[in-house]
Amino acid sequence: MQREQLINATTLLALLAVPLWAWYVDEPFTITLATKVAIFALAGVGLNLALGLGGLVSFGHAAFFGIGGYAMGILASHAQTYTPLASWPFLLEGTKSMPVIWLVAMVMSGLAALAVGALSLRTTGVYFIMITLAFGQMFFYFAISWPAYGGEDGLSIYVRNGFPGLNTLDPIQFFMLCYVLLAVVLFFFARLAKSPFGMALNAARQNDERVQTVGITPYRLRLVAFVISGAVTGLAGALFADLNRFVSPTMLSWQTSGEIMVFIILGGVGRLYGPVIGAGLFIMLEHFLGGLSEFWHVYLGVLLLLVVLFARGGLIGLLAGKEVAHD
Amino acid sequence: MSLILIIEQTLNGIQFGVMLFLMAAGLTLIFGVMGVINLAHGSLYMIGAFAAAAVAGATGSFLLALAASLVVAAIAGALIELTVMRRLYDRDHLDQVLATFALILIFSEGTRWAFGSFPLFLDIPDALSGPITLPFGVQYPLYRLAIIGIGLVVALGLFALISRTRIGMQIRAGESDREMIGALGVNISVLYTLVFALGAALAGFAGALIGAIQSVQVGMGEPVLILAFVVVVIGGIGSIKGALVGALLVGLTDTLGRFLLPSFFGLFMEPSSAMSVGSSLSSMSIYILMAAVLLFKPTGLYGSA
Amino acid sequence: MTDAVLEIRNISKSFGALKASNNVSLTLRAGEIHALIGPNGAGKSTLIKQIAGNLRPDEGTVWFEGKNVTALNTVARARLGLGRTFQISSLAMDYTVLQNAVLGALGKRGKVFRFFSPVMKDKKLLAAANAALAQVGLEEFAHYRTSDLSHGQRRQLEVAVALTLAPKVFLMDEPMAGLGGEGSQRLMGFLDTLRQQAPILLVEHDMDAVFALADRISVLVYGSIIATGTADEIRNNPEVRAAYLGEEDAE
Ligand SMILES: Nc1ncnc2c1ncn2[C@@H]1O[C@H](COP(=O)(O)OP(=O)(O)OP(=O)(O)O)[C@@H](O)[C@H]1O
Ligand SMILES: [Mg+2]
Numbered sequence: 076m077q078r079e080q081l082i083n084a085t086t087l088l089a090l091l092a093v094p095l096w097a098w099y100v101d102e103p104f105t106i107t108l109a110t111k112v113a114i115f116a117l118a119g120v121g122l123n124l125a126l127g128l129g130g131l132v133s134f135g136h137a138a139f140f141g142i143g144g145y146a147m148g149i150l151a152s153h154a155q156t157y158t159p160l161a162s163w164p165f166l167l168e169g170t171k172s173m174p175v176i177w178l179v180a181m182v183m184s185g186l187a188a189l190a191v192g193a194l195s196l197r198t199t200g201v202y203f204i205m206i207t208l209a210f211g212q213m214f215f216y217f218a219i220s221w222p223a224y225g226g227e228d229g230l231s232i233y234v235r236n237g238f239p240g241l242n243t244l245d246p247i248q249f250f251m252l253c254y255v256l257l258a259v260v261l262f263f264f265a266r267l268a269k270s271p272f273g274m275a276l277n278a279a280r281q282n283d284e285r286v287q288t289v290g291i292t293p294y295r296l297r298l299v300a301f302v303i304s305g306a307v308t309g310l311a312g313a314l315f316a317d318l319n320r321f322v323s324p325t326m327l328s329w330q331t332s333g334e335i336m337v338f339i340i341l342g343g344v345g346r347l348y349g350p351v352i353g354a355g356l357f358i359m360l361e362h363f364l365g366g367l368s369e370f371w372h373v374y375l376g377v378l379l380l381l382v383v384l385f386a387r388g389g390l391i392g393l394l395a396g397k398e399v400a401h402d
Numbered sequence: 403m404s405l406i407l408i409i410e411q412t413l414n415g416i417q418f419g420v421m422l423f424l425m426a427a428g429l430t431l432i433f434g435v436m437g438v439i440n441l442a443h444g445s446l447y448m449i450g451a452f453a454a455a456a457v458a459g460a461t462g463s464f465l466l467a468l469a470a471s472l473v474v475a476a477i478a479g480a481l482i483e484l485t486v487m488r489r490l491y492d493r494d495h496l497d498q499v500l501a502t503f504a505l506i507l508i509f510s511e512g513t514r515w516a517f518g519s520f521p522l523f524l525d526i527p528d529a530l531s532g533p534i535t536l537p538f539g540v541q542y543p544l545y546r547l548a549i550i551g552i553g554l555v556v557a558l559g560l561f562a563l564i565s566r567t568r569i570g571m572q573i574r575a576g577e578s579d580r581e582m583i584g585a586l587g588v589n590i591s592v593l594y595t596l597v598f599a600l601g602a603a604l605a606g607f608a609g610a611l612i613g614a615i616q617s618v619q620v621g622m623g624e625p626v627l628i629l630a631f632v633v634v635v636i637g638g639i640g641s642i643k644g645a646l647v648g649a650l651l652v653g654l655t656d657t658l659g660r661f662l663l664p665s666f667f668g669l670f671m672e673p674s675s676a677m678s679v680g681s682s683l684s685s686m687s688i689y690i691l692m693a694a695v696l697l698f699k700p701t702g703l704y705g706s707a
Numbered sequence: 708m709t710d711a712v713l714e715i716r717n718i719s720k721s722f723g724a725l726k727a728s729n730n731v732s733l734t735l736r737a738g739e740i741h742a743l744i745g746p747n748g749a750g751k752s753t754l755i756k757q758i759a760g761n762l763r764p765d766e767g768t769v770w771f772e773g774k775n776v777t778a779l780n781t782v783a784r785a786r787l788g789l790g791r792t793f794q795i796s797s798l799a800m801d802y803t804v805l806q807n808a809v810l811g812a813l814g815k816r817g818k819v820f821r822f823f824s825p826v827m828k829d830k831k832l833l834a835a836a837n838a839a840l841a842q843v844g845l846e847e848f849a850h851y852r853t854s855d856l857s858h859g860q861r862r863q864l865e866v867a868v869a870l871t872l873a874p875k876v877f878l879m880d881e882p883m884a885g886l887g888g889e890g891s892q893r894l895m896g897f898l899d900t901l902r903q904q905a906p907i908l909l910v911e912h913d914m915d916a917v918f919a920l921a922d923r924i925s926v927l928v929y930g931s932i933i934a935t936g937t938a939d940e941i942r943n944n945p946e947v948r949a950a951y952l953g954e955e956d957a958e
Binding site: 198202208372 | 433439486489495496497499500501503504505506507508510511512514515624625628631632634635639678681682684685686689692693696697700701
């Protein structure tokens with residue numbers, strides 16, 4: 076346990092130290108990579124609430140990631156063209172303010188998670204996996220066929236959105252924003268995992284019948300977890316779109332869902348910091364292997380296969396050993 | 403909107419459904435017997451299509467190409483089962499999902515590496531090219547009609563295999579009670595490999611048949627795979643009959659939705675917005691169908707509770 | 708009839724051709740231990756499941772404190788006050804013993820949707836959980852991982868979790884199996900006093916325990932209750948002797 080905490084702290088520090096160093100030696104590209112790690116980690120931490128703590132293998136989280144991205148894209152594109160989103164029943168304007176965009180992104184992706192979860196959670200096991208995958212694909216096709224916001228081509232915005240008191244165009248400042256959001260979410264999820272809700276959710280993953288027998292409805296626990304999970308992944312989506320100043324249906328594709336899952340498994344399922352380490356590893360692999368070969372996904376596939384078959388605890392599992400029960 | 407057009411689109415829907423059935427039947431068999439979820443099933447579809455395109459390119463024979471798709475996909479399936487799936491039978495579904503996702507990455511990029519990123523084309527054989535005239539004066543591509551015929555023959559063959567033969571009996575026994583087939587003296591690991599290879603062959607065959615209508619390219623399998631999941635969810639896991647009914651429902655809903663919804667909205671909207679609302683809605687129609695089935699029968703139309 | 712806390716009326720349940728419950732009726736009165744005995748496969752667990760809400764009966768009704776609860780699910784029945792232990796332990800195996808007990812206390816308290824305060828630092832929940840563990844004699848094992856417990860200990864933990872729910876009725880499916888002589892003796896002593904707190908419907912194979920504890924005994928054979936009565940009445944019932952106790956050679 077001690078060891079895992081040490082690994083967690085080191086991870087969080089390294090994720091801060093690398094871009095600070097890059098800023099010092101003026102390597103903006105490295106800062107961008109670190110920003111990507113922080114954002115992917117946030118998406119993975121969001122999914123891991125459902126997957127690791129709740130045992131809900133959602134293969135549709137790209138939908139929430141993408142909805143967060145489109146929330147950003149739609150609000151910002153209306154703001155930059157000075158056209159309102161709606162003029163009836165009340166005037167709804169676009170915005171370039173990050174806090175507002177984040178809120179909208181979380182609410183919209185949370186609502187989508189509520190709808191998807193309410194239906195999908197009626198089933199379990201393989202059904203749940205297939206259904207979340209299918210609903211994810213529904214949002215993907217919808218984004219492609221809905222022409223108003225770029226359809227297949229996606230949606231670009233000219234300048235990154237703003238945050239009061241910061242210059243978000245400066246890579247290190249934008250990184251810090253993402254990093255702080257990640258840290259805040261990690262803090263809250265650490266509390267949540269030990270809270271009454273987290274303890275019951277975790278128990279429902281282990282034994283559904285036991286939770287029912289003490290008078291708690293697992294369905295509600297899971298639905299709430301799924302909504303929080305979707306909202307956090309949606310927040311990550313909004314940040315990712317802002318990082319690229321671009322959003323497209325690719326963010327909603329099933330490959331994206333798979334990749335968010337890969338962050339978790341590379342780091343270690345059920346570990347709070349698993350996705351952080353996993354996302355870091357993923358970006359490093361993409362950067363270094365991608366530089367070696369155009370077909371680096373083959374190596375990623377082989378690595379993933381080996382981790383699943385032979386190192387189920389992921390990287391944290393290898394470093395910190397098996398998880399022990401404790402109160 | 404003429405009757406002829408409706409008949410034509412209905413046939414297209416059935417043809418699409420028949421293809422989905424070939425995919426979904428393999429998935430549902432594999433799940434029913436081994437209890438694993440296989441995301442790499444779409445890769446087998448792609449492998450079949452590439453094998454067919456390569457053989458057709460080399461020999462010019464469509465029949466040989468089809469045979470190649472069956473054989474190559476079956477071998478690939480057997481290899482996957484022997485090297486990877488077998489280690490996953492007692493693992494949880496998450497491990498199965500991730501391992502087979504890894505297989506997709508390996509197969510897709512491996513194929514891209516071997517064949518390049520440009521799509522290949524598989525030509526419809528001369529004997530099946532061109533339209534045929536059906537009753538009511540409907541002109542319909544002979545090849546598509548042939549696909550419907552072949553698909554239905556395969557479906558019949560599959561039903562016969564499951565209900566009439568020894569191996570079918572073992573499959574059914576395996577679905578209802580995994581211990582029992584051991585007690586029957588069946589070699590389980592051989593049965594598992596066979597079932598997996600059979601499912602793979604069906605997927606590869608579907609890939610080859612469709613490869614002649616669309617292009618053969620990396621990534622062609624996964625969208626079909628996800629539709630096949632929708633089919634399995636609607637039909638019920640483990641049920642071949644459910645897979646057939648589900649596949650036809652999905653095929654018809656998708657095709658007719660795309661065709662009818664824009665015209666339907668055109669009745670009371672201006673053409674351009676009717677087009678966009680109709681096409682966005684029709685892209686969601688099968689998922690709405692799936693949601694409706696889930697509301698009323700969470701285990702699918704023919705699934706057991 | 709008036710003091711029946713739990714009553715089941717004419718319950719039938721079939722699995723295919725097998726009648727697991729055949730027009731079963733029985734009552735559980737305040738303050739009593741009502742033992743349900745019968746050979747393996749008689750349908751005892753099936754009956755418990757129908758009372759607890761895990762299985763829907765084909766026919767018949769379940770009444771709890773004068774209310775028809777047949778349509779309610781497991782959660783609703785647990786919240787009304789049905790506390791159940793399983794024949795095959797059903798616990799959160801990755802959790803410690805204490806965590807399982809706290810989960811029970813949490814279920815009893817409600818207010819599950821609290822996201823911030825650590826549940827394992829909640830004094831009231833811990834007190835309830837520890838008290839229940841002490842009652843069944845598991846306090847020394849509080850910090851063991853549940854999957855490391857012996858089968859008998861898991862059975863004790865089942866009882867402890869049921870205690871944290873402070874139910875109005877206990878449904879116990881073979882709580883003594885696997886406990887060994889001393890453990891059974893201790894649990895018997897405990898159940899003996901527990902009936903004052905809430906009546907117990909007790910499924911048990913240990914005949915000594917049943918005849919020592921039970922106020923009334925019902926005998927279930929092939930899904931039907933063939934006799935209900937006091938220990939003496941059951942011991943001397945010729946039908947029961949023929950159908951069931953024959954080989955057991957009850958004195
Ligand atoms: N879900 C089910 N489906 C089919 N048959 C079942 C099911 N549950 C129980 N049975 C059958 O119903 C009969 C009664 O089972 P039950 O578990 O209630 O017996 P029991 O009296 O508790 O036996 P034991 O003393 O062994 O615990 C058995 O023949 C069993 O095989
Ligand atoms: Mg029993």
